[in-house]
């Protein structure tokens with residue numbers, strides 16, 4: 001009798017949850033689990049601002065800028081209310097001719113495209129490299145025309161963009177280069193933190209990132225004029241004498257957010273190391289499964305691993321969406337980043353000419369094959385094992401699972 005029970009248990013444990021088996025994790029695994037500073041650590045600083053009433057325009061947002069600049073090794077880092085606001089203001093600071101074209105990858109988050117649009121610029125979408133998931137410099141070069149004024153590189157999921165090639169193209173063709181570094185805290189290019197490349201790099205500190213302010217952004221630059229523009233631009237365009245110089249906005253960071261980010265900064269390096277170790281463990285185990293590929297990170301670089309993205313090839317036996325659904329049944333939350341890609345979104349469709357799909361084959365491939373798995377700054381080995389085990393057993397039953405979806 002016990003033997004039969006054992007057999008039943010082991011047989012059941014080989015059935016994916018999507019086909020009626022029990023989910024593998026003992027408790028659900030969310031896609032992100034923000035690692036926040038402890039409330040006790042925040043308490044003294046919060047008490048202080050509650051007592052003195054300086055909940056905004058105080059010293060903490062300035063201190064955050066200084067500490068981040070020191071961490072990144074840049075001359076300036078200006079705290080703003082979000083990466084999106086930072087991108088809009090940083091692009092505004094470039095003073096690009098209205099209606100000129102900015103080169104942007106289509107495989108990215110929508111905010112990468114919003115910065116140019118808010119500045120009355122046009123977007124020229126370019127393809128990414130299928131392996132690095134970053135913009136392909138050859139496609140950038142081909143896309144440059146007489147109306148091109150700037151290039152926006154994105155460090156996708158924290159994987160540094162081809163910075164040196166993009167800078168060389170920008171220099172040769174007389175174009176401005178800016179980086180959407182939303183995912184970039186914790187990343188290194190040739191051992192150097194991101195932040196000092198291009199004219200400016202714009203980071204996000206929302207809760208899916210390694211450095212968290214709840215909401216917030218940083219514009220890092222070595223250019224004093226860009227820094228000056230950002231300081232005034234985040235304050236409506238008011239340099240302090242109530243005389244508005246240009247159409248800025250309220251993009252200030254509150255003191256509550258700045259305090260959280262200052263404490264989060266202390267854990268940034270260990271978060272990046274932890275995520276990189278988690279990636280190694282994921283890769284070691286998932287490499288055994290046919291049809292799973294990983295984002296390629298250059299030997300000399302380090303990704304922040306803001307997201308751990310895999311590519312689900314035909315050989316796996318299921319589509320990216322079928323794997324997503326099967327993992328959901330296992331109570332494991334994943335994300336399809338990015339779908340739809342930018343050139344298909346209503347806000348940006350006006351920039352997608354005929355033939356755009358043929359021009360962006362890798363973007364379309366990744367849209368339908370890339371899947372981001374759970375990744376946390378404090379992810380446990382056991383949790384990685386559970387995700388891998390779930391994927392293994394889904395793959396082992398791929399035909400039956402595929403039939404369930406047909």
Ligand SMILES: Cc1ncc(COP(=O)(O)O)c(C=O)c1O
Pocket residue numbers: 082083084085108109111112154180182183203204205206216217
């Ligand atoms: C690539 C990219 N750019 C910009 C942003 C916008 O950041 P925020 O939410 O801080 O405005 C995000 C958000 O995650 C992003 O993924």
